[in-house]
Amino acid sequence: MSETVTVDIGEYKYGFAFPDRSVFKTRKGLDEEIVRTISQMKNEPEWMLQYRLRGLEAFRRKPMPNWGADLSDIHFDEIYYYAKPTEDRKERWEELPEEIRATYDRIGIPEAERKFLAGVGAQYDSEIVYHNIRADLEQKGVIFCAPEDAVRDYPELVRKYFGTVIPFNDNKFASLNTAVWSGGSFIYVPPGVRVEIPLQAYFRINLESFGQFERTLIIADEGSFVHYIEGCTAPIYSRNSLHSAVVEILALKGARVRYTTIQNWSNNVYNLVTKRAVAYEEAAVEWVDGNIGSKRTMKYPAVYLMGPKAHGEVLSIAFAGKGQEQDTGGKIVHTASDTSSIITSKSISKDGGIASYRGLIKVYPNLTGIKSHVVCDALLLDPQSKTNTYPYIEIESEDVSMEHEARVSRISEEQLFYLRSRGLSESEASLMIVNGFLDPLVKQLPLEYAVELNRLIELEMEGSVG
C-alpha cells in the first residue's frame, strides 16, 4: 500500500546539473544594455521594452527590504540575468536536447503530464523550452502559453492586464522581475469554461550564479475555473542563485482560481517572489503554497477581495531545515462587503532552520459582513530551530468577525517514546508525528501533490537522522 522510497540519507534528489550549453547568455550583472538585449532577443514591441526600463529604474531606486529574511549575501553583480537554453520551444519532449529531456524525465514531468495534467510548460533557465496544452481545451478557447508568445499573439489581453495587479514599482524584487522577466505562463480561461484537470509549469535552473525571473499572468474570465500548479528545483552549487518571480492573477466575477506551488529549490537559491491576486464579485482565489527548499524564501501570496462575496484563501506549508529561512505567509485585503478569507499556515523547523509566518489581514472602512480566520501552527523539531509569528491586522470597519489562532508545538519525547515502544524507529516516529502535524492541511491538496509533498518532507526528515 505504502510505497517505500529508497534514497541516500540527506540527499537532495534534484541537485544534479548539466554543463552550460546555453545558445545565448548575457554577461554577468545588470544594466540597461542587458535589459535591451533581453527585449531584443524576444522581438518585443516598444511598449514592453519601455515598461522593462521603468522596472530597471525602480529596481535601482528601491531599497532592499529591511525586514524578513537575511538577504545580505545576494550580490546582484555576480548573477547572470538571462540564458537561453535552446533556439526554440518544442511541443514534443522527444525534440528537446538530450540533457534537458533527461532533466525533466528525472523530475518526472512527462509522466505527470500523461497521468494527470491538461497542459505543461517547462522552463529551463530563462526560457520555456517545452509547452503543450490538450487540444480540447484549446478548442474551448483556453489559452496557456509562454508569456512572450502572449505578448506577440494576444497583445490586447496582455496590455490590458500585465502589471495591473503588481505594478513595476511594487517592491525591489518585483521591479527587478519587470526589468528582466523571461518565461513563466500566460493563461486565459474564457467565461464559463472549467478547466477540470490542472495545468502545470515547471521551473528548472541549471546554471550556477543564475537568476530566474519568470512572469505569470492568469486571467480567469467570468464564471470560469482553473487550477494551476508550479514546481521548481535547481542543482546544488556553492554560489547563490536568485529566483524572483512575479505572479498576477485576475479572477473575474464568479471565477475560481487555485494556484498550487511546491517549491523545492536547492539550498543555494534565494527565492523572493511576489504573488498577488484580485478576486472580483463572488470570485474565489486559493493559494496553496508549499515551501520546502531554497536558502531564503520571502513570499506572501496575496488576495485582494474587490467585490461582494469574494473569497480568498492561503494554505501555507513551510519546512525550514539546516541553513534555511522560510519567511512566508499570506495577505488578504478586504475592499468589499460580505467577503471572507482564511489563512492557514503550518511550518516545521529543524536543525537550526527558521520558519516565520508573516501575514496581513486588512479591512477597508465602511464595510459589513467581513469574515476572516487565521491559524498558524509551528512545529519545532529540536531546540536549535526557530519559529516567529508576525500577524498584522488592520481593520477599519466595525462589522468584522476576525479569528486568529497561533500555536507552537514541539515533538515531545513522550510521543517519540510511545511510537518507538510500538516498534517504530526513531526516524519513522518523528516522520509520523510531522506528517500528523501536516495532515489536516495536506488532505486539502490534490492527491498527487499530497503524495509529492509527503515524499519531500520524508526526504527532509531523513536528512536529519544518522
Place this chain on the structure above:
Amino acid sequence: MLLQIENLHARIETKDILKGVNLSIQSGEIHALMGPNGSGKSTLANVLMGHPSYTVTAGRVLFEGKDILEEDPEKRAALGMFLAFQYPVEVPGVTVGKFLKRSVENLRGAEGSLNVNKFIEELRALMDTMGMDRSFINRYLNEGFSGGEKKRMEILQMLLFRPKLAILDETDSGLDIDALRVVAQGVNRLRGDRFSSLIITHYQRILDYIQPDKVHIMMDGRIVLSGGAELVRELEARGYDWIREEVRV
C-alpha cells in the same frame, strides 16, 4: 526465564529512583506489582521499555537470557516486550489505523504487511471484543479520547501485537467496572504458556479478575516483599504501613 531484573538502579536527571530492583518472571506467569504512589513502579516500567530520559546506573535486565539495556525501545518491542502506558500520549494527525498498521508491520516483520484487508478484519474483530466503536480506526491516536478509551486502546494494541511480556502500568486506574472487566478479559485471552504479564496496580480490584501467580510490593525503589495472591488481600486489609514497619524502609 523470560525476564530477569538484577540489582537494577536507575535515575532521572540526578535523582535516584530505582535502588536495586530484583525480579524474575517465568514464561506463562502473571505478576502483580503494587506499592504506594511515587515508589518507582512507572519508572521501572519505563526503564524496562527503554525510555531515554532514564539512566541505568547499575544492574542488568535479561529478556530471554539476553541483556537488553543497550537496546532501543523499538528493538525491545520487536523482541516481544509491550508497555501499556499509565498516561498514553496523544499524537495529533496520526490515525489509529495508520499507526497500528505501521506498528504491526514493524513488529511482525514481513508477515505483518501481507494483507491490508486481513489486517483491518483482525483489527475490527479485536475492537469488537474490546467494546470499541470501529470509527476509532479513523480517529487521531488518543486525541480527545476519554481516560477509559485510552486504556482500551492500550489493551487493543496488546491483543494485536501479542507480546511475550506485557507490562500494564495502572491500566485499571480510573476505569469503571465494565471497562475493567474488558481489560481483564484481554489479559486472560492471551494468558498461556507463551505470555507473561507484569501488572502494576494500586488496587486488588483487577486482581479479582486476573489471578496473579506472584505479587511484589515496591517501596522507595526496591521490591521489599514478594508473595502469592494472598498478599493482595493482606494489603487490602492492612495497608502498606505494616510492611514499612516490617522491612523498616
